[in-house]
Amino acid sequence: MAQDKKFVEEITPMNEDFTQWYTDVIKKADLVDYSSVRGCMIIRPYGYAIWENIQKELNERFRKTGHENVYMPMFIPESLLQKEKDHVEGFAPEVAWVTHGGAEELTEKLCVRPTSETLFCDHYANIIHSYRDLPKLYNQWCSVVRWEKTTRPFLRTMEFLWQEGHTAHATAEEAQEETIRMLNVYAEFCQNVLAIPVVKGQKTEKEKFAGAKATYTIESLMHNGVALQSGTSHNFGDGFAKAFNIQYTDSSNQLQYVHQTSWGMTTRMIGAIIMVHGDDSGLVLPPRVAPVQVVVIPVQQHKEGVLEKAGEICTRLSRVARVKMDDSDKSPGWKFSEHEMRGVPIRLEVGPKDIEKGQVVLVRRDTREKVFVAIDELEARVCELLDSIHDSMLEKATTLRNNKTYTAIDFAEFERIIRETPGFVKAMWCGDRACEEQIKEKTGATSRCMPFDEGPVSDKCICCGKEAKALVYWGKAY
C-alpha cells in the first residue's frame, strides 16, 4: 500500500486548493457546521472535544503557575470601555452593541465583550487595596465577539472561544516576568501538546495589542506557508492601572499603581492543528488532544468471538487512553478511511486471524505504518506509540517550518520569496513604522515578531537600508 495513497475522494488535494482543502476537512471530519448566524460557527461534538482537551491541558498549566479561574459578565457598559484611550480605539470598530432591553432603549448601551480588560480592571480597582492583595492571577474561559468583515471557521469567526488571563502585580518586574512566563507556557503547550513548533518573540509597536506596553507572541507556520498568531501575552505596564485607578498601599505606606498583564489563546488553535498536521486524507490529530486516540475496528465482526475480543481490548485500553470501538455495520475499508479522515492517531484492527495469533494490528495515522502487537503488551505498546506519534509529528512540523523559513538581505529577494515561496522570512528592520507599512503595502507581508535569541542577519534595514535595529520574522498571516 502506497503511503501517500488518498482514500478519501471528497477532500480537495492540498496542493490544488489549500483553502478548499481546509473547508473540506473541517466539514467532512464533523468539526464544525455553519449556523444561521452570519460569521458564527457551530462547533460540533468532535471539534468541541478537541477544545475541551486543549482546555484541560491549559488549565493544568495555569493552575500550576498559580492562576485561578473566574467569570466576568459578557456585557461592558460604554463608559467602562471608554476609559483607556488606545484600547477603545483599537476595539471600537469591531464591537457589537446592545441598545435595547426588551422594547426599552437602554440609557447606556452595552457592548458585547470583544475582550475583558476593562471588566477585570474595574473589578481589580475594587478588590486591590494593599500589597498583601497582590498578585492577582485570574483567568477566564469565555467567548468574545468581534464584528469581523470576513470569517473563516476557527481562524476568524465573529464569536470565538478563548481563555484570557488577567493579572495584577506590585512591580513592573513582576509583571514582565509573568508576561514571559505565560508566553513560555503557551510555547511549551504548543510543542508538547499540539506538536506545533512556534517562534517566540515580541510584536512591533504597530502590531501590539491596543493599550499594551509590550506584546509578545508565539507564531506558527501553516502547511501553505501562511503564518498564524497562536497566542499572545501582553505587558500593560501601569497604563490600565492609571486609567482605572487600580492602586495599592505598599509596605512603606506609599500609594502605588499595579502593573498588569493579559494573555490569551483561542479556538483558532484548532485551525492551526488542522493546517499544520493535516494531509490529503484529512485530519491528523496530535495524540494529546485527539478526542479518540485509538479506534478499535473489529474485522469480520459477525464471526464468533470477534466483538467480544474487541470489547475486551477496549475495556483494557480505556484505562490508559481515549478509546472508541467502531462496531457499526459499515465495511472495514469504509471505517479505515473514515477514522483516517477524522485524524484518529491509532487504528487498532482485530479479526479472527489476529485472535488466533494472540495479536492485534496497530496502524498509526501520521505515517500509516502498521505493526503487529501481542495482546499481552497492548497497553504499553499503545502508550509508547502515542508518544512516538507525537514526537514524529512535532519533528515533521518543525522540518516543514524550517524548510519554509528564509532569510532575506535585500528587498528584491524578500519580495520574491514572499511571492513565490510563502513562509517566514527573516530580515532586518530599522524600527521605523513607515518601513513596516511599506513592506506590507508592497509585499502583503506583515511583521510577525522580533524573535528572542536570534542574532542579526545583516546590519541594514531591508526596506530603507538604514541601520538595522532588530531582526524580524515577516510573513503573510491569517
Added chain:
RNA sequence: CGGGGUGUAGCGCAGCUGGUAGCGCGCUUGGUUUGGGACCAAGAUGCCGCAGGUUCGAAUCCUGUCACUCCGACCA
C-alpha cells in the same frame, strides 16, 4: 468594506429559449457481503435561500435582500 463566484432533497450537482422538479451519493427496510470507502431489490425525502415584481402561469425573466465562498483592506 471593495471586487468575483454560488444558493434546487442531508451532501454534490443537472434543469434556466417560462408550463409546476430530476441524477449520483447518503438515508430507511430486506437479503447477500465484510483484512482499504461492498452488492442486489424495494422505499422515503423539496415553500428551487428569502421578499417583491413581470406573466394566465416563475426554479427559470427583472429588482431587492440575506447567507456562504474566494481575492484584497481590518483583525486572535
